[in-house]
Amino acid sequence: MSDPILATHNLRKAFGALTATDDISIDLNEGEIHAIIGPNGAGKSTLIAQICGGLRPDSGSVHLLGRDVTSDSTQARAQAGLGRTFQISALAMEDTVLENAILGSLGASGRPWRFWQAALGDRTLRERAEAALERVGLSDLRDTRCGSLSHGQRRQLEVAVALTLEPKAFVMDEPMAGLGAEGSKLLTGFLDQLRTEAPILLVEHDMDAVLALADRISVLVYGKVIATGTVDEIRSSPEVRSAYLGEDA
Amino acid sequence: MIPERLVNAILFAGLIAVPLCALVADEPFTITLVTRAVILAIAAVGLNIALGIGGLVSLGHAVFFGLGGYAMGVLAFHAQTYTPLNLGPLTIAGTKSMPLIWLAATAISAFVAWIIGLLSLRTSGVYFIMITLAFGQMFFYFAISWSTYGGEDGLSIYVRNGFPGLNTLIPIQFFGLSFIILSVVLFLNARLQASPFGLALNAARQVPARVETVGLNPMRLKLVAFVVSGAITGLAGALFADLNRFVSPTMFSWQLSGELIVLIIIGGVGRLFGPVIGACLFVTLEHWLGGLTDFWHVFLGLILLAIVLFARGGIMGLLTGKEGTHV
Amino acid sequence: MSALLIIEQVLNGLQFGVMLFLMAAGLTLIFGVMGLINLAHGSLYMIGAFAAAAVAGATGSFILALGAALAAAAIAGALIEITVIRRLYGKAHLDQVLATFALILIFSEGTRWVFGSFPLFLDIPDYLSGPVTLPGGIQYPFYRLTLIAAGLLVGLGLWFLIERTRVGIQIRAGENDREMIAALGIDITRLYTLVFAIGAALAGLAGALVGAIQSVQVGMGEPVLILAFVVIVIGGIGSIKGAFIGALLVGLTDTLGGIFLPELFKLFMEPGAATQTGSALASMAIYILMSLVLIWRPTGLFGARA
Numbered sequence: 001m002s003d004p005i006l007a008t009h010n011l012r013k014a015f016g017a018l019t020a021t022d023d024i025s026i027d028l029n030e031g032e033i034h035a036i037i038g039p040n041g042a043g044k045s046t047l048i049a050q051i052c053g054g055l056r057p058d059s060g061s062v063h064l065l066g067r068d069v070t071s072d073s074t075q076a077r078a079q080a081g082l083g084r085t086f087q088i089s090a091l092a093m094e095d096t097v098l099e100n101a102i103l104g105s106l107g108a109s110g111r112p113w114r115f116w117q118a119a120l121g122d123r124t125l126r127e128r129a130e131a132a133l134e135r136v137g138l139s140d141l142r143d144t145r146c147g148s149l150s151h152g153q154r155r156q157l158e159v160a161v162a163l164t165l166e167p168k169a170f171v172m173d174e175p176m177a178g179l180g181a182e183g184s185k186l187l188t189g190f191l192d193q194l195r196t197e198a199p200i201l202l203v204e205h206d207m208d209a210v211l212a213l214a215d216r217i218s219v220l221v222y223g224k225v226i227a228t229g230t231v232d233e234i235r236s237s238p239e240v241r242s243a244y245l246g247e248d249a
Numbered sequence: 250m251i252p253e254r255l256v257n258a259i260l261f262a263g264l265i266a267v268p269l270c271a272l273v274a275d276e277p278f279t280i281t282l283v284t285r286a287v288i289l290a291i292a293a294v295g296l297n298i299a300l301g302i303g304g305l306v307s308l309g310h311a312v313f314f315g316l317g318g319y320a321m322g323v324l325a326f327h328a329q330t331y332t333p334l335n336l337g338p339l340t341i342a343g344t345k346s347m348p349l350i351w352l353a354a355t356a357i358s359a360f361v362a363w364i365i366g367l368l369s370l371r372t373s374g375v376y377f378i379m380i381t382l383a384f385g386q387m388f389f390y391f392a393i394s395w396s397t398y399g400g401e402d403g404l405s406i407y408v409r410n411g412f413p414g415l416n417t418l419i420p421i422q423f424f425g426l427s428f429i430i431l432s433v434v435l436f437l438n439a440r441l442q443a444s445p446f447g448l449a450l451n452a453a454r455q456v457p458a459r460v461e462t463v464g465l466n467p468m469r470l471k472l473v474a475f476v477v478s479g480a481i482t483g484l485a486g487a488l489f490a491d492l493n494r495f496v497s498p499t500m501f502s503w504q505l506s507g508e509l510i511v512l513i514i515i516g517g518v519g520r521l522f523g524p525v526i527g528a529c530l531f532v533t534l535e536h537w538l539g540g541l542t543d544f545w546h547v548f549l550g551l552i553l554l555a556i557v558l559f560a561r562g563g564i565m566g567l568l569t570g571k572e573g574t575h576v
Numbered sequence: 577m578s579a580l581l582i583i584e585q586v587l588n589g590l591q592f593g594v595m596l597f598l599m600a601a602g603l604t605l606i607f608g609v610m611g612l613i614n615l616a617h618g619s620l621y622m623i624g625a626f627a628a629a630a631v632a633g634a635t636g637s638f639i640l641a642l643g644a645a646l647a648a649a650a651i652a653g654a655l656i657e658i659t660v661i662r663r664l665y666g667k668a669h670l671d672q673v674l675a676t677f678a679l680i681l682i683f684s685e686g687t688r689w690v691f692g693s694f695p696l697f698l699d700i701p702d703y704l705s706g707p708v709t710l711p712g713g714i715q716y717p718f719y720r721l722t723l724i725a726a727g728l729l730v731g732l733g734l735w736f737l738i739e740r741t742r743v744g745i746q747i748r749a750g751e752n753d754r755e756m757i758a759a760l761g762i763d764i765t766r767l768y769t770l771v772f773a774i775g776a777a778l779a780g781l782a783g784a785l786v787g788a789i790q791s792v793q794v795g796m797g798e799p800v801l802i803l804a805f806v807v808i809v810i811g812g813i814g815s816i817k818g819a820f821i822g823a824l825l826v827g828l829t830d831t832l833g834g835i836f837l838p839e840l841f842k843l844f845m846e847p848g849a850a851t852q853t854g855s856a857l858a859s860m861a862i863y864i865l866m867s868l869v870l871i872w873r874p875t876g877l878f879g880a881r882a
Contacts, residue, residue, distance in 0.1 A: 052462065078464035090459040092452040094574060103452050106445050107463025112470065118443040125445065165463060306670050368867050371874040375613045375669055375813060379805035380870070386802045387863035394856045503798060507615075507677045514674050544689050550681030557675045558663055576670045 003066050004029050005199050006082070006169045011050055011060035020046035022223040024060070028169055028199045033191065035202045035210045038220035039244075044203050045087075047220070048173055051201070052084050053077045065168055078107065083167025083198070087174045089154040093147035097138055097157055100146055101129035104164030132163040136190070152183040159190070167198055176206040188212055219243065250570040257522045260529070264431075268424050280420040281492070286532040287427045288488045293512040293524030294434050295481030300510065301519030302442060303474040304454030304576045309365070309381030310509050312388045313479040315501035316361055317354035317486025319392065322404040322496035324350050329407060347412045347426075350487050358483025359476050366475035370468050385506050392498035403497025410491055417491070427488055431525070434481055439521055441477070450474050454576070482509070511553055517565025519574030526564045580714055585835050586828065591720045593827020594727025598782035599804035600811070600819040601734055602775025608814030609750045609771050610665055615676035616656065617779050617804070618797025619683035624649040624780025625787035625796060626687060629696040638701040642784055649780020650773045657772040665768070680798070688794045695791035698784070723785055730778065731820060737774075738816065747771060751814065803830075806862055810869045812879020821877060826862050833861035 004027035011024040021043045028034045038044055049055040051062055053074035061070040069077050078084070091100050102119055105128035106112055119125060133139050136156040141149065149157065155175060162170060175191070176184045188209050191200060195215075204210050210217065211231055218228040219240050227237045234240055264287065271279035292314055299305040327334045327343025334341050344350060369380040393401045409417045417423045441447050453460045453467035460467045490496040499505065508531070516527030534552075538545035556563060562572045603617050627648035632641035656679060664672045700719045707715040738744040746767055749757040758764055783797065790796070807826050811818025838854030845853065869877065 054458075073466075074461040075464045075466050078462050084462045086458070086462075090456045090462075092455040092459070094455060095448075095451065099448060100452075103448060103460070104463050106449055107460075107465050110464065112445055112449045112465050113473075114445045115441050115447075116444060118440075119445045119448040120443070122445065161459070161463065300670075306673060308673060368870050371870055375607065376809060376875070378613060378669060378673060379809050380866070382802055383806045383809065383863055383866060386799070387860050390859035391856055394852075394859045396852060503802060507680075510670075510674065511677065514670075518670075544685040546681040546685040547689070550678040550685070553678035553681070554660065554675055557671050557678065558660075561671075576668055 004063075005065060006051070006171075006201060007063045008047075008051060009061045009063070011047065011057045011062070013046055013050060013055060013057050019223050021050065021057070024220075024223075024225055026201075026218050026225060026228065028201050031195055031199060032215040033195050033200045033202055033213045035204055035214035035217045036220055037204065037207070037210060037217060042220040043223040044220055045173070046223075048084075048171060048203060051171055052082060078165065078167075079110065081165075081168030083162035083165045083170045085158040085162050085170070085172045085175055087177060087203075089151075089158050091146045091154060091157060091161070094145065096143050096145055097133065097149070098126075098129060098142040100157060101133050101142075101160055101164055102126065104132065104161040105129045108165045128164050132160040133157075135163060136160040151178050152180065155179055155183070155187070159187070169198055170194070170200040171203075172200055173203050174205060175202070176204055176209050184209055251568050253520070253522075253565070253569045253571060256526075256565065256568050260522055260525055261432075264428065264525075264529075268421060272421050277420045280424050282532055282536060284420065284424040284427050284492055285489075286528045287424070287431050288485050288492060289509075289512060289531065290525045290528035291427070291431050291434055291488065292482045292485035293509050293516075293528055294431070294438055295478045295483075295485060296509050297478075297513050297519065297524050298438060298441065298481070299471075299475050299478035300513060300576060301523070301574050302447060302454065303450050303471050303478075304574075305370075305471060305475060305478075306378050306510075306576060307381045307475070307478075308378050308503070308506050308510065309383070309385030310479070310482050311501050311503065311505040312365065312385050313358040313362060313482040314486035314489065314505060314509070315388055315392065315496075315498070316358045317483035317488075318490035318496040318500040319398065319404075319486075320354040320357050320483070321350045321410065321487040321490040322406060323398060324353060325406045325410055326398065326404055345408070345410045347410045347417070347491070350410055350491075351484055354483045354487035355480040358486070359480040362476045362479025362483075363472070365479075366472045370472055370475070382503060382506065385501060385503055389498050389501040389503070392501055399497070401498060403495055403499075406490070406494045406496075409494055423492070427492075430484070430488065434484075435521060435525070442521070446470070446473070451574075454574070511549075513563075514553070515556060515563050517563035517571075517573045518576055520563075520565045520571070523563060523565050523573065530564065580712075581835075583710075583712070583714055584716060585832055587716055587720065587724070589828035589831035590824065591723045591727075591827070592831055593824040594724050594731075595782050595786050596800070596803055596807050596827055597727060597731060597820050597823035598778045598785075599800055600807040600823050601731070601816055602778040603801075603804055604808050604811070604814055604816060604819045605747070606772060606775045607808075609747055610768055612661065612664060613669055613672050613676070614661070614775075615673060615801065616679035616683065617775070618799075618801030619680050620649045620653055620776040620779040621783035621797040621800055622687065622794065623652050623683065624783035625698070625792040626691060626696065627780070628784035628787055629698040629792045630691075632698050633696070638699075638704070638788075641698065642781065645780045645784030646777045649783070650777040652780075653776020654769055654773040657769045661772060662765070662768070684794050691794075693794070695793035698787045698792055700788045719788065723789075726785060730781070734778075734816065743767075743770070803862070806866050808876070809866055810876055812876030815876070815878040818876055818878030825865065829862050829865050830858075833858040837861070 007027035009025050011021050013021045024047060036044055050057045053072060061068055064080050064082055069080060102125050105125045133142055136159050138156055138160060175187060179187060184206055191213055214231060216228060216230060217234045218225050221243045226239045226243055227234060268280045268283045296310045299307055324343045325345055328345045334343055365384050369377050398404050411417060412426060415422045449465055450470045453470045457467040486500060512527035512531055513524050515530055517523030534549060538548050560567055566572055599621060606612055606614055624645035628641040628645040631644035632638060660675060664675055704719045704722055706718055708718045710716055738747055746757060746762050750767060803826060807819060807822040810825060811822030837858040838851045841850035841854040
């Protein structure tokens with residue numbers, strides 16, 4: 001098997017007496033969706049922050065495409081090919097849908113220091129942004145202000161902005177959150193196809209989506225990965241049953 | 250509601266028409282008053298780039314206004330006393346040429362903005378406000394204690410500096426010069442706002458986390474905005490000093506920093522012509538209310554309170570129905 | 577340069593620092609609890625000084641004057657909290673800056689309207705004036721010594737109020753968790769007014785105490801306000817302890833810098849140039865101190881929040 005695209009080795013982060021992530025090693029391989037599940041407070045957000053660069057781990061390392069990025073900044077990791085979506089939509093609400101997508105292509109171009117030409121008039125930036133919007137089905141809303149989008153549309157735009165980066169790996173923080181049944185289903189179908197372009201580390205509460213999508217699942221409880229495996233393996237894992245259902249292991 | 254472009258056009262036309270009428274009616278003081286508004290508008294347009302687009306609440310922009318003023322004062326002082334200006338290893342002659350003075354004013358302001366920006370952008374929010382305010386005060390006290398250039402009393406320049414082909418002492422000519430600079434600065438601002446940099450900066454104000462995750466550095470964007478902003482305000486400072494033929498530490502004062510923000514909020518935060526409306530209204534109030542009562546600042550305070558609490562978009566917001574950007 | 581002079585200047589620095597602490601404590605408390613940046617804090621300082629000068633002029637009593645300063649500043653504080661400040665909680669910092677800037681304009685010009693442009697004078701009462709002899713034979717003004725003691729006493733009282741009383745528990749709860757405090761059934765509106773009035777009273781007291789050694793005039797508050805901001809940036813926002821340490825650092829740096837830097841430069845420059853360079857640099861000393869702290873610790877010495 002080839003090297004994993006994204007991997008963490010023994011990540012550890014404590015806040016005072018609370019160990020938020022305890023010795024976490026997970027990896028994400030070409031073409032797969034690896035879901036991280038776990039109860040609230042299990043350390044999922046802390047884990048994501050360490051993978052994406054918002055938090056520095058106390059010990060352990062993060063590897064992207066075989067390179068150690070543990071001490072890299074968020075933006076360096078993004079440039080190296082890490083695409084992220086936020087749990088609570090992080091979009092420029094005063095700007096239009098297209099402008100938000102163009103921000104993504106601007107990041108991908110790595111050339112924000114242009115002060116003269118209009119951003120909307122730049123064909124390269126624009127085509128990239130439009131293509132991403134097209135894929136998530138937001139093309140018709142390109143001139144709508146982000147602030148007046150529905151919740152579901154904002155989730156779509158989140159994904160579109162990440163798409164403009166053409167990342168090597170996605171980290172998605174609860175993309176299904178707040179979507180209705182219909183919305184979840186659409187996005188599930190979309191992510192299902194997306195995995196062939198770049199693998200997805202998917203933190204998600206929506207178990208229907210997780211069961212439908214995940215090639216592998218890791219279960220995080222109290223900062224530890226208690227089990228990793230296929231959907232069936234996780235279903236039958238005594239540790240998971242004990243942690244989730246309170247059954248005796 | 251009136252379209253923003255129309256408001257801008259009317260304002261622009263008004264700024265040309267009023268001094269021309271004053272010229273015909275032989276009221277040079279009115280021309281000087283409009284020139285004052287135009288120069289303050291340039292300073293506020295500069296600040297608006299940092300504040301309105303970049304979200305940087307700088308309460309120390311008088312630093313750049315003052316630096317521009319002193320760049321003019323020092324260079325002209327050495328020219329009028331025929332003494333060389335000794336800068337350690339480098340000795341240069343003073344100058345009475347406006348273009349050279351403007352160059353010096355923007356360069357020194359940009360440099361200082363870079364240093365202050367590097368330090369204060371390590372923080373954000375309230376810290377940023379307090380730190381910029383503190384740096385402003387530092388320059389204020391420095392100017393007071395630097396007696397070579399007049400200390401607390403300031404520095405008078407006897408003859409207004411020159412511009413090739415113009416007699417700058419004639420009010421309408423100096424107005425024209427200032428007005429052209431304002432137009433250029435507004436044009437540059439419009440381009441910058443629509444450019445890739447402007448788009449990224451605008452996003453960095455609203456969602457820095459997103460800007461980072463697309464691989465851009467929000468701090469660096471803001472730093473560049475702060476430098477551009479400081480340079481423009483510095484240029485305005487040089488013009489302001491030339492208008493009065495006088496510089497003093499009050500150009501560095503915290504009141505001035507506050508007033509520059511006030512101009513923007515009265516006009517409309519983040520709107521291209523917001524600072525221009527604000528400056529015109531401010532100078533009008535200053536002249537009109539100031540003529541009625543010595544205590545016109547009380548009324549300015551009340552107007553400002555009303556705008557902050559009830560009309561966040563400023564005058565531009567009231568006219569066009571568009572809110573200002575959220576800072 | 578004698579040891580006597582050095583001790584005297586250290587005491588001056590302490591006195592200045594302690595007065596800055598009274599300002600900074602209120603500011604940092606108000607920011608910590610309500611998340612508000614209050615530029616008009618300097619106006620409350622001025623109101624305290626004017627109230628004291630007016631009452632001392634009418635009654636001749638310094639104690640009554642101090643009482644008046646505390647009361648006037650607290651009342652003015654409560655009044656603006658109820659009418660204006662309360663609408664600013666949770667709003668953007670820009671709104672807070674502008675609204676409180678507007679309050680400065682109103683208070684400053686309003687005071688000029690009432691009292692005129694000439695400075696007032698507040699005399700040190702006889703029983704506090706004159707020098708005292710300290711151990712080691714140092715002659716030092718008794719009043720300044722009283723200021724140091726008063727400032728320390730108030731600081732101690734503030735510590736007691738916050739750490740040991742019911743109101744203090746509520747204030748600390750307010751800093752940590754707004755919802756918690758509402759859940760505890762505490763009237764948050766009244767608590768905020770109270771905290772604001774306490775901060776205002778401290779500023780007013782500082783204004784009156786300092787007013788007796790400087791002149792009482794419009795605009796006296798803002799330079800002190802800005803120094804208090806420097807103190808807070810150094811100490812860390814929201815931290816009373818940080819405000820105390822920061823205030824002493826700023827007080828000492830400013831006072832000692834003004835005296836010693838020109839002397840220092842005289843060691844290797846000719847006297848005229850040394851005095852000028854030294855005093856110019858001294859005027860920047862505390863800001864340089866602030867910059868160094870920023871480079872080392874962007875959130876201040878005791879600050880937790882970014």
